[in-house]
Amino acid sequence: MTVPLGGVLLAGAAVTALIIVLLAAVAAVHLLRGRRTSRDERRKRELMPLVHAVLDDDPDDGIPRSDVLGAPADLDEIVLDLLPQLRGSDRETLRLLLAERGVVSRAVADLSARKPWRRGRAVSLLGSAAGTHHVAAMAALLADRSLEVRCAAARALGKAGDPGAVAHLLHAVAGERALPTGVVGMALLDLGTTALPILRDALTGEHGASRALVAELLGVHGDPSAAPALEDLVRDAREDRGVRRTAAAALGRIGSPTSTEPLVSALTNSTDPRLQRTAAEALGRIGDPTATIPLLAGLADDDVAVRAACADALAALGAEGRASLEQVAAGAGAAAPDAQAALDELDGPVRRPQPAGVA
Amino acid sequence: MSHVLVVDDDPVIADLVAFRLGRLGLEVSVESDGEAGLAAARQLRPDLVVLDWMMPRMNGLEVCAALRSDADPALARTPVLLLTAKAQEPDLERGFAAGATDFVTKPFSTRELISRVTAALPPGSVSA
Numbered sequence: 001m002t003v004p005l006g007g008v009l010l011a012g013a014a015v016t017a018l019i020i021v022l023l024a025a026v027a028a029v030h031l032l033r034g035r036r037t038s039r040d041e042r043r044k045r046e047l048m049p050l051v052h053a054v055l056d057d058d059p060d061d062g063i064p065r066s067d068v069l070g071a072p073a074d075l076d077e078i079v080l081d082l083l084p085q086l087r088g089s090d091r092e093t094l095r096l097l098l099a100e101r102g103v104v105s106r107a108v109a110d111l112s113a114r115k116p117w118r119r120g121r122a123v124s125l126l127g128s129a130a131g132t133h134h135v136a137a138m139a140a141l142l143a144d145r146s147l148e149v150r151c152a153a154a155r156a157l158g159k160a161g162d163p164g165a166v167a168h169l170l171h172a173v174a175g176e177r178a179l180p181t182g183v184v185g186m187a188l189l190d191l192g193t194t195a196l197p198i199l200r201d202a203l204t205g206e207h208g209a210s211r212a213l214v215a216e217l218l219g220v221h222g223d224p225s226a227a228p229a230l231e232d233l234v235r236d237a238r239e240d241r242g243v244r245r246t247a248a249a250a251l252g253r254i255g256s257p258t259s260t261e262p263l264v265s266a267l268t269n270s271t272d273p274r275l276q277r278t279a280a281e282a283l284g285r286i287g288d289p290t291a292t293i294p295l296l297a298g299l300a301d302d303d304v305a306v307r308a309a310c311a312d313a314l315a316a317l318g319a320e321g322r323a324s325l326e327q328v329a330a331g332a333g334a335a336a337p338d339a340q341a342a343l344d345e346l347d348g349p350v351r352r353p354q355p356a357g358v359a
Numbered sequence: 360m361s362h363v364l365v366v367d368d369d370p371v372i373a374d375l376v377a378f379r380l381g382r383l384g385l386e387v388s389v390e391s392d393g394e395a396g397l398a399a400a401r402q403l404r405p406d407l408v409v410l411d412w413m414m415p416r417m418n419g420l421e422v423c424a425a426l427r428s429d430a431d432p433a434l435a436r437t438p439v440l441l442l443t444a445k446a447q448e449p450d451l452e453r454g455f456a457a458g459a460t461d462f463v464t465k466p467f468s469t470r471e472l473i474s475r476v477t478a479a480l481p482p483g484s485v486s487a
Contacts, residue, residue: 052378082371088468
């Protein structure tokens with residue numbers, strides 16, 4: 001089959017023209033974007049003196065307040081960008097400015113907007129700009145029909161910093177419109193140590209998911225005041241297994257010697273190998289030598305992961321634990337390989353092969 | 360007049376810090392990346408460097424270490440204040456190991472920054 005030369009040339013010209021048009025379009029987009037960026041930066045530079053004036057300790061020779069309040073909306077963008085990077089009186093000053101400029105009241109009105117993106121944006125803005133005000137209105141969005149809005153509300157409550165939000169956030173980890181525990185956990189951590197008393201009380205809460213989350217957070221905080229309540233959770237055989245495990249791990253992080261007894265009890269008496277393993281790991285972290293004998297007994301456990309955790313915990317107990325491990329490693333019992341592996345790890349970064357099915 | 364070099368790739372933060380330090384009667388220069396910051400430090404011989412950690416080209420730790428190993432003993436002794444969001448224990452260790460004199464962690468307070476700058480400069484450098 002032969003193709004007419006004219007047709008080939010025509011097709012080639014069309015393709016070339018198309019490429020030229022596309023290249024021109026890309027160049028135009030770059031040019032416009034560059035101009036927009038330059039314009040935004042210029043506007044920001046022009047408005048920065050207003051931000052400086054607001055934050056200045058000595059406003060006598062500053063800019064009139066009316067100029068600041070009447071400045072274009074770009075000023076709000078600058079302030080909202082700056083807010084997360086500042087704290088103390090600077091942050092409060094900028095929050096007050098946003099309130100005076102009507103940014104906060106507009107966001108409150110937008111919390112009930114029809115479009116989810118507007119509700120999400122409004123609650124995020126309030127979390128940064130409104131401080132501890134409007135917590136109830138923000139918390140109402142934890143039950144929003146949109147998951148994105150619910151997550152935005154949780155993050156905003158964390159940023160707002162009011163410990164009064166703890167109960168709302170914990171309620172949001174259960175139910176039909178439950179939030180991912182990771183999102184709620186990060187928000188609760190953002191609240192900082194002011195939330196600790198409320199978190200301790202929440203260890204006796206209604207839902208297992210929230211009790212487990214609270215136990216984990218108290219462990220992350222390393223809160224010694226939470227140890228007695230966490231020890232009660234580990235002791236309670238009727239408690240959810242996941243909650244007991246999380247409480248045991250938290251006790252290991254807190255590191256109080258008062259926790260040795262309930263952890264030893266969990267290691268010795270529990271029928272849940274995962275709890276036994278967690279208890280052994282926690283005992284290793286606490287480092288109380290009175291756990292040596294129960295941990296040695298754990299080296300004879302049927303579950304290989306429990307034996308390994310006990311061996312590692314003994315290795316962490318110091319000279320006494322090491323001497324016990326050397327004795328076991330020299331013998332011919334089932335725990336000898338685990339004891340030897342734990343000793344090897346003490347002497348260098350040798351990884352014990354993980355048994356099948358052990359996470 | 361004492362001279363402070365501010366090195367931060369965020370122009371809003373750099374402007375704010377420069378403004379607040381300028382109000383103290385200090386001479387302030389600003390650079391927006393580590394490489395330019397190091398070059399400016401070698402040229403201007405500032406009395407103090409306020410340095411962001413995470414920056415393009417050269418990060419704050421690299422700049423700090425380069426200053427400390429500079430052939431000029433006066434420049435090698437220049438106080439360096441790290442202004443950074445990295446506030447974990449290992450970060451502080453790394454910062455001090457690189458030669459930082461002090462830390463201000465983000466989110467930060469300009470009042471705290473001013474106090475630390477004042478403490479790092481020779482007495483009388485800062486007007487009340």
